[in-house]
Amino acid sequence: MAPTERAEAIRETIWSTVVRVEITHQPDPRLIRTVGTISAVGPLKVCSVRANATTIRRTPSLARDDMEPSVFVGLQLTGSSMVVQDGREALLEPGDMALYDTTRPYTLLNKDGIHQHFFRVPHAELAVPLATLDRATAVRLPRRDPLADLTATCLRRIARHQARSTASSAHGMVGAGRPAIELLRALITARLGDHLSASGPLHDTLHVRILDYVRAHLGDHDLTPARIAAQHHVSRRCLYNTLSCKGICLGDWIRTQRLERCRDELAAPAALHRPISAIAWRWGFPNAAHFSRTFKHAYGLTPSDWRALHAAAR
Structure with a gap:
């Protein structure tokens, strides 16, 4: 694409498919570079981008547009970036995540360019109390946190699949958006909500967390039901019942x-x-x-x- 057309083409693509934001590019239009994919997995919008843009702003006027109220999750892949919203700043390193809300202004600072997966989730689908969401924006969710790491792993798998999928295989991923949203809800409420609001999402994602743990330890010869149950602080009976409700026999x-x-x-x-x-x-x-x-x-x-x-x- 001709250098003089790049900034406008990028703006139009992002505005029409993801969110309305102001994007600060390189001063020399010949240096503007952006590559990525944008797709939907059920209610989850997935945007994987590598670009040398430096700043993204959702201004007060843009935050008042008619877009469905949503939360973005930014998953840092390489380099670093900063999320600024609600008087807080979150510095992200590879593997870290942070949330920001489309109903209020925010700024994304990317000194060395953008290399992230972005996931947009409508408020109605996330179903987290607004008071909890208000505390969750621009808060670093580090990769060393087990629940954050599990959520990031699930989101990363979805983004990678979408990036290399055909239309037919992407259609088969529609159901994958729901477990990812459930994990995100559990992460937000467990880390930033109260015990009562966290108990439901944590229970709803128990089967996802169990299966992910088993996948990570398939080669362990002592991978017993007792060990799996203990790792997740449940009884063996609860372990079997949780998986049985999803049609899963653990041994098989x-x-x-x-x-x-x-x-x-x-x-x-x-x-x-x-x-x-x-x-x-x-x-x-x-x-x-x-x-x-x-x-x-x-x-x-x-x-x-x-x-x-x-x-x-x-």
Whole structure:
């Protein structure tokens, strides 16, 4: 695009699809660079951007527009940035998040350019008391916080999928927006709300947090129901009931996830010379013979035949 047209094209795109803001670009129009994707996952609007713009402002007059009242979540990818709203400033490093509200003015300062995922959630979908939201803006949600890290991981997965998806595969992600919003609600209320307002969202996201914990520890040979329950401060009965309500049998789910990891690794060129027993052990199968039988029952081929099939196809 011609340099003289870039700033206006970017403004028009952002205004028509995301939010009305003033954008300060490089003084020399030839240096303006912006690349990104904008999409929707159910009620969640996803905007992934890398740009060398320096400042974004939602001015008092723009904050009075007819846009549906919403909250933005900024997830910093590289570099640093600052969110300013309601008399507070949040300095973000990679992995950190911060919220800002479209109904009031805010400023995003990006000295070295923008590299973030932005997620817009309508107030009505987030369903957090306005008094709590007022305390949540321009507050750094650091990556070292376990609940913030889990929320960021979920949002990051959605953004990455949207960036590389086709129209048909993106349609299949529509349902993913809801768990992400539930996690965000739990994070806001747990960190900035009161105990009563936090209990509901934390309960609603228990199954999401359990499954994410299990995914992260699939290779652990002591990944027992007792350990999983203790990690989430619930009884084993509560653990089983929570997952059962979502149609999940814990033992079957863990076995399926482990088998998928083994299947993918056996087909990977980098693992061609890695012993099958070592791959099985890595993903929680200590008995090679039992693993081979389980794998064949699931996929119709032995692990060695599966590996040979993919090696021949390369």
